[in-house]
C-alpha cells in the first residue's frame with residue numbers, strides 16, 4: 001500500500017484540474033493578449049479562472065494577479081510594498097514564517113531595512129501585544145502567515161490585520177497553507193495582500209496567486225509587457241491559470257466536507273499514535289490549527305530515521321529537522337516554539353488531503369508504533385536504553 005501524508009509539501013493535481021487544462025496544451029494555444037479569435041477565446045478562460053480564484057477568498061476578480069508560485073507572491077508583496085513606501089525602513093514578520101517570507105525579509109537588511117521577527121509561544125501562537133508594540137512610524141509592512149506549514153497552527157490574522165490597519169501599515173499574509181483548507185474571506189479580514197500557491201490545493205506546481213486589495217500600493221516586481229493589468233509582466237501561463245481556477249472552484253464547493261473529512265482522519269491518526277507510542281508529544285496548538293496537519297514528536301529518535309522506515313512500508317510524511325552539513329538541525333519553527341532538542345529531532349509532520357482514506361490511516365496506525373519502538377531501542381539518546 002502507498003499512503004501519501006505529505007500534502008503540506010505538495011498535493012496531487014486533481015484529475016478534474018488536469019482535464020480542464022488539457023485543451024490549452026492543444027488546440028487552444030492562443031496568446032490571451034492577441035486581438036484575434038485564438039487569443040480572445042483563451043482570454044475568456046483566464047477571466048473565468050480569475051473569477052474562480054477570487055471567489056475562493058471572496059475577493060474581486062480585479063484584485064487577483066496570477067504568479068508562478070507562492071514564493072513569487074510572497075516576494076512580490078514584500079518588495080512591492082516596500083518600494084511603494086521608500087521612506088519607511090522597518091518590516092515586521094514572525095520567526096516561524098516560511099523561507100519565502102523570512103529570507104525575503106532578511107534579504108532587505110542589506111538595503112538598510114530593520115526586520116522584527118515576532119516570537120511564538122510553546123504552542124506556536126503569536127502574542128498580539130508584541131505586534132502592537134513593534135509597529136512604529138517607520139514600519140512599512142507587516143507580513144504574518146495565516147497557517148504554519150510545519151504545525152498547521154493558525155495565527156489570528158483578522159486581529160493582526162486590524163492592528164496594522166489601525167496604525168495605517170500595510171498587511172500581507174502568506175495564506176499558502178490556509179487557502180482551500182479553511183474558509184477565508186478578505187471582505188471580513190482587512191489584509192492588504194495575500195499569497196496563494198496552486199500546488200497546495202490540487203492545482204499543479206508552478207502557479208500562484210497574489211491578491212492585492214484595491215487601493216493597496218504595490219510596485220510591480222516583474223517588468224515587461226502589460227499583462228495582469230500591468231502588475232505582473234510575462235505572457236500568461238494559460239493551462240496552469242485555467243487549472244488553478246478549476247482547483248479553486250472545487251475547493252470552494254467542498255471546503256466544509258473536506259474540512260470534516262481530513263480532520264476526522266487526522267484526529268484518529270493523531271490520538272492513536274499518541275496513545276500507542278510512548279514518549280510522544282503534539283507540536284503546536286491542539287485546536288487552533290489546520291484540520292489536515294498533525295506534527296508529532298517521537299522523543300529520543302531521529303525524524304529522518306522514522307521517515308526512511310515509513311518510506312520502506314510505503315508511507316510518505318516529512319520531518320521537522322533537515323540534514324544540513326551532516327548534522328540534523330531542528331527546524332526554525334521547532335526552535336522558535338522552544339521544543340526540547342530530543343523532541344524536535346524526532347518530529348514528524350503528517351498532512352492529509354481529500355484523497356486519504358480511513359483504510360490508509362489504519363495502515364499507518366498499524367505500522368508506526370513498531371517503527372518507533374525499534375528505533376528507540378537503538379537510540380543512544382533514549383533514557384530507557386539498556387533498561
Ligand code: PLP
Nearest residue numbers: 069070071098100149176177197
Ligand atoms: N509559504 C508557505 C507557508 C509554504 O508552505 C510554501 C510551500 O511550501 C510556500 C510559501 C512556497 O510556495 P511555492 O512552493 O508555491 O513557492
